[in-house]
Amino acid sequence: MRDSMRQLALTRFREFVREPEALFWALLFPILLSLGLGLAFRNRPAEMVHVGVVARRPADFAILESLRASSGVAAESLGADAARLALRTGRIALVVLTTETGGIVYEFDDTRPDARTARFLADDAIQRGRGRTDPVAVAERQVRERGSRYIDFVVPGLLGLGLMGNGVWSIGFTIVDARRKRLLKRFMATPMSRVEYLASFIISRFALLVVEVLLLVGFAALVFDVPLRGSLVELAAICVLSALSFCALGLLCAARPRTIEGANGVMNLAMVPMWILSGVFFSAENFPRVIQPFIQALPLTAVNDALRANMLRGAGFDVVGPELAIMLAWGAGCFVLALRLFRWR
């Protein structure tokens, strides 16, 4: 490598690591976001419903026994007043009372979903305890599959979001800042190669890319057990191609503005629609059918779809070909346009 190329790349790298705030937003923020979302939307084990039995007669204790034998019901014996207090404060969802004639009364707030669940679970347990049989035989099969949870959906989205944000911001701000400070003009007054100047951004972007992807994917796999079903080499290739594509977008955003405010406006114009439309936090399928072709043509949609296909479904390049083509087209188009528009002085 030529010394000038090495020095330019080192400069990019130094400028980045000596900015602690940038490090935080680029590397740690996506991880904190995935941690928060993973905890908020985690799949909880089926909860127990709490039932109070006002037990006065020996037969009432048989009811208590059959409730305790049922999975999913936590039953306790309470005095009548204590039971009503517990019901009002929400500690239990249902009070079971027996009548003089041997009948049963359920007291519950029918606007509470857990109370309705408690009523049916308790009734089922009590009736079975008295010998009820089902006319139709049923079996249960529980499905809690890795790969269909919210955290599995959102991690590839966050990865795509980071690839876009870090690509566009790291290039856009640095270039516009250099133009604003007349540093770009100063570089133009030297024999510096313009190609090397631009290449230095790509090199430093790749250095960060490795750290950024390994951190987030590693964290998601270790902490949330997010699946990595596709080829890791292909996953890396998707990340590299999307990083290049977003670098080109960042270069285009930075081609003209002379101020940070101007650059901010252009970058937001480019990225905000994709934050919303490209299926980062929820599926892009939720938007009306009319705008789907537009959404599908956005680079971040292509990146997110390709990442999800690889990580969650184990799909290969034969499946994500259209997405890769969209990334490539955006990258090449933005790069050519950026070079034509670029304000070097």
Next chain:
Amino acid sequence: MANTALALRALHKSYGKVRAVTALDLTVSSGECFGLLGPNGAGKTTTIEICEGLLEPDAGDVEVLGLRWSADERALREQLGIQLQDTQLSEKLTVTETVRLFRSFYAHGPSVEEVIALVQLEEKRSARVGTLSGGQKQRLAVALAVVGDPKLLFLDEPTTGLDPQSRRQLWDLIARFRSEGRTIVLTTHYMDEAERLCDRVAIVDQGRVIALDTPRALIASLGAEHVVGFKFEEGTVVDEPSLRALDGVTAVRREADAFELTSEELRRTVPALLSHVERHGLRLAELHTHSATLEDVFVALTGRHLRDA
């Protein structure tokens, strides 16, 4: 024309309706330190940036070291050293890192350590640029201009905004570059800087060269070497022709109630002025004298001062 480092012919440049440079001709010889002196907005920076190949003139011909920007940009960049007026270097890099970066752009030149020693920033070599004082930053900017061992050095307002000590350090540095045989073109609006450093000075005003010569010859063109400045007490009625007639006086200038006489010899003019004052029963509120400077040349040519022009 091996002896000509820079030749500008019939240069024009406008920004919209504002004419920054009009029909400007200049020739700078090799080894010369050439100054463009003029007030802010005179067109100095526009002119020097056209020479540096950073601005396109609207019309006119630019020849630098016998080469042209259109054909030989790459070769020219290797041979020129440039310091721009308002570059902000990356604050997070150290002095050494910054010099090494710029040095890497040039095929030939001194070592990074030599350049740092040249501008006396050895003690600051590991300091971030953001922590340097104004004078140190400016010395670093000049260091970056010489990392490619340039034949021709362009310095745009190298000492503007600096304290007197930092200015003197930079003057020593520029004098040293000149003694090494480099050609230097600098812009300034400080007359003392131009007088002290430059072999020849072009006085620029409103995009034109209004005078061009050595500082000594420019001052001599006033026809007198000294200036006597004075004010009368308020309300005094003054007869200007009688002042012009005083012994040794070559010109009289009046600005509000302040007068300036240019004088061939102070020992003749000052006694004549004092006896004139006494004879007419006038009273002086102020009296001072100084040797004529380029400032006086500018005032004589434009009727304005450099600072407030």
